[in-house]
Amino acid sequence: MEDNMNGIEEKKKPKYNVPALDSAFKILTLLSRKKFSKSNLTEISKALSLTPTTCFRILQKLEELSIVRFDKSSKRYSLGPYLVVLGERAKENQFDISVIIPYLESLSEKTGLTAFLVSRIGKNRSTIIAKSEGEEFGINVSVGRHFSVIDGSYGKCLLAYLEEEDAVELLHSNEGLRSMSSEEIQELIKELPTIRENGYATTFGEYIDGIVGISAPLFNTDGSVDMAISIIGMTAQFNDKEIVKMGELIKRIGQEVSFKISGYESKK
Known part of the structure; x- marks a missing residue:
C-alpha cells in the first residue's frame, strides 16, 4: 500500500x-x-x-x-x-533535438518564417537551443540567447502548464523584456486557460514592437512542459485569420513532436 x-x-x-x-x-x-x-x-x-x-x-x-x-x-x-567539445557531445546525445530539428526546418519552409526551439533552464530562465531561419520573412535569432521564462509567446506556453501559484510568482517577479502592471499580469493569468484550450499561444507586438510570435508546447510523458516550438515574423504580415491558421499548424506539429519524443498523446 x-x-x-x-x-x-x-x-x-x-x-x-x-x-x-x-x-x-x-x-x-x-x-x-x-x-x-x-x-x-x-x-x-x-x-x-x-x-x-x-x-x-x-x-x-x-x-x-x-x-x-x-x-x-x-x-x-x-x-x-x-x-565546443561538450556542446557537440551534448547534441549527439540529445535524441529530442535530433528529432525536433527536421520539424523546425519543415515549419520554416512552409511559413517562410524563423522557427526555433525554446527550453526552460532552471526556474526563471529559458534559452533558444535550435533554430531554422525562413528565407522569405526570417528574423534572425541567436541559439543560446537567454530570456526570462515569462517572455514571448513561448513564455506563455511554459506558464500555461505550470501550477497556477508558480506562474503567478514568476509573473510578479517582473523580470521579463517588459515591465507589466498588476492589471496586465492579471489579464495574462486569465489568458492561461485559453492557451491550454487552444493548444498554442500568441503575442502581437507587446514584447517587441512589430514582432508577432506563435508558440506551441512540447509535452513530457506526464503532461508537463519544459520546451516550446515557436515561429516569429513581422506584425504587418498577419491578420487574425492568418494567426489562427499558423497557430493550428504549429499546434499540430507540437503534438506530433510530443508523441515522438515522449509518447504523450494530446486529447485535442
Missing part, C-alpha cells in the same frame, strides 16, 4: 546548494551573452555580485579546464574551447 494510505505524508527531497558550482554556471551564462562575451574580472564580479577573490578563484579553475579562456594582453575572459 502507498505510504499516504498509512497516514504517512511523502517528504519532499531537500534542495542542496553548492555556491561555487552555482557561481561557475552564472559566470559561463554571463560570458555567453554578447555584451559580456569578453569581460575582465571586475566586470564579471560586479555583474554577478561576487567578490573579486571568489570570482577569480572560480575563473582560474575554469581556465585550467579550458572551459574559459583568458587573454593576457587584454586581461579579459571568454568562453573556452572545451565547451
Whole structure:
C-alpha cells in the first residue's frame, strides 16, 4: 500500500546548494551573452555580485579546464574551447533535438518564417537551443540567447502548464523584456486557460514592437512542459485569420513532436 494510505505524508527531497558550482554556471551564462562575451574580472564580479577573490578563484579553475579562456594582453575572459567539445557531445546525445530539428526546418519552409526551439533552464530562465531561419520573412535569432521564462509567446506556453501559484510568482517577479502592471499580469493569468484550450499561444507586438510570435508546447510523458516550438515574423504580415491558421499548424506539429519524443498523446 502507498505510504499516504498509512497516514504517512511523502517528504519532499531537500534542495542542496553548492555556491561555487552555482557561481561557475552564472559566470559561463554571463560570458555567453554578447555584451559580456569578453569581460575582465571586475566586470564579471560586479555583474554577478561576487567578490573579486571568489570570482577569480572560480575563473582560474575554469581556465585550467579550458572551459574559459583568458587573454593576457587584454586581461579579459571568454568562453573556452572545451565547451565546443561538450556542446557537440551534448547534441549527439540529445535524441529530442535530433528529432525536433527536421520539424523546425519543415515549419520554416512552409511559413517562410524563423522557427526555433525554446527550453526552460532552471526556474526563471529559458534559452533558444535550435533554430531554422525562413528565407522569405526570417528574423534572425541567436541559439543560446537567454530570456526570462515569462517572455514571448513561448513564455506563455511554459506558464500555461505550470501550477497556477508558480506562474503567478514568476509573473510578479517582473523580470521579463517588459515591465507589466498588476492589471496586465492579471489579464495574462486569465489568458492561461485559453492557451491550454487552444493548444498554442500568441503575442502581437507587446514584447517587441512589430514582432508577432506563435508558440506551441512540447509535452513530457506526464503532461508537463519544459520546451516550446515557436515561429516569429513581422506584425504587418498577419491578420487574425492568418494567426489562427499558423497557430493550428504549429499546434499540430507540437503534438506530433510530443508523441515522438515522449509518447504523450494530446486529447485535442
